[in-house]
Amino acid sequence: MKKYSNQEIAELSQFAPREIISKVGYVQAQKDDKFIIMYSDIGKSFGVNKITKEFPDKCIEAGISEQNLVGMAAGMSNLGYNVFALSYAPFITSRVLDQIRVYLGYMHSNVRLIGIGGGLTAGDLGATHTALEDLAVMRTIPNMVVVSPCDCLEYAKVIEAINGLEQPVYIRLTGGKVGEMVYEKDYDFQIGKGVVLKEGRKIAIISNGNITKEVALAIDKLKAHGVFPTHINMHTVKPLDTALIDSLHNMEHIVTVEEHNVLGGLGGAVAEHLAEKNCHPKLTRIGVNDEFFKANKATVLREKAGLSCDKIVERILNLK
Amino acid sequence: MSIKINKNTIKNWSEKAKKIRLETLELSYRCQEEKAHLGGMLSMVEILTVLYNGVLNIKDVKNWAHRDRFILSKGHGSLAMYSAMHHGGLLTDEEMAKDIRGEDTIIYRHSKLNQEKAIEFSSGSLGLGMPYGLGLALGLQKQKADSRVYVMIGDGECNEGVVWESVLFAGSKKVNNFCVIVDKNNIQLDGYTKDVMPVKDYGEIFKSFGFEVLNIDGHDFHEIHNALTLKSDKPIAIIAETIKGKGVSFAENSVNWHSNVLNSELLEIGLKEVNSL
Structure with missing residues (x-):
């Protein structure tokens, strides 16, 4: 695992959690032929512009259609692609639960689902945009890894830790603001180890x-x-x-x-x-x-x- | 894969189709506990025959990763797909003799993904074959593979909203290695499609979404082959007009035979009728 200097951690703290995939994904897109990032008309919120500009072939805009998004992600994943599928937490979990159950669970498509606005983060947008059941429903999908990182450093570590992991993953992002860091220093991170x-x-x-x-x-x-x-x-x-x-x-x-x-x-x-x-x-x-x-x-x-x-x-x- | 069709090809396909129907009946007879979806299996036999005996390039093991993909999204018809795969040389006698349930088999009533055997999809939840097939098509394009992805859906299945999310994407992004076959047999579980969810013209709908559309007789080998091998810069939708339960009198165009239990007496009648085709 990469060791983060205090300066790098300070840099990460300048991002809102939702933007981290673009920062880390950009690095991954540079070296990983199989890297694909897909989103349902929400790429801008994830700040994917830098990736779309330099690696247009590694980005797929699915439009506002999460069911199709997750299905396409699953198909590509089963061809060997390292696919990240992004949306709001409720729309990338509960809305597409049957897709997740069948493709990611039953068919072992190792897609990485990333949901922003987990918990009450997007409370201003109403109950449709708060995800208060996502951990519960995702936990019941066999083989699924469910992670809820506490800050941008941990989130970056999650993305690194799941590289090559042959299981589907749901990453739940909470907290919308910049600079809400729990960690000021580097630490050892392992999936499944508190x-x-x-x-x-x-x-x-x-x-x-x-x-x-x-x-x-x-x-x-x-x-x-x-x-x-x-x-x-x-x-x-x-x-x-x-x-x-x-x-x-x-x-x-x-x-x-x-x-x-x-x-x-x-x-x-x-x-x-x-x-x-x-x-x-x-x-x-x-x-x-x-x-x-x-x-x-x-x-x-x-x-x-x-x-x-x-x-x-x-x-x-x-x-x- | 493209082959030249002559009289012998048609004769060969007719014989294969007969064998596939017979085997589909035998397999359906094994489903005594839960009704078999016989009608929708028999409606697609000619299409399956041509796919597995002249269209799908999945026998070249060296290019296995770049093989064509067939997704039976209307997975309740899986038993007919296995029969077609058997008579297309993809499944063995031993594999077909196994049970339709349990641990030690690969021929489940709803297909279970088995990439080594070219069973490409775990079916059962209707509509889900479309986005998955589309993802395969996109991935194969990125790999510069000359492969195509065929997804067969039912006309009843077209009620599912996710079908149209995929159609919108494929049409607008011109995913031209993606081909949808609609087995338009006009019946779904609750009745005739014209009563459950009447749709005037599927072809027009697909066309408006940017598809190249072919309306064919889904039991005519020439029309099927021409449609399945057509190349276009757009995705293709083949609207195949078929007869539900085709080849077995008691099941033909019968709502009761969307799914039903095939007892030994009916099995005998069915086998006899198909043999005399």
């Missing part, structure tokens, strides 16, 4: 995606209350790092925090694993409580869902 961001005691908070930054801030605030939780960045929801979860068996409480429905996502995956143990720490899942929100800024919706820094602090202090 990262301990902070060692603490009694309480372990497991998060992923952009909300990890809020959790880190919440943990800082909790110090003043004499609460020192462990913090784990569980970037890969599938395959889940069950060994890391098992290592938390002496904790009193495990708390999952995710920008997703509390059903079926990170919290669901952790709950499923814990439930099969004879005894395990108490579990609390923080996330969206199985509801749709009316359109509003992501920050407002996070507050409503109990996902803001202060709300997380409050919830942790009131754990029973």
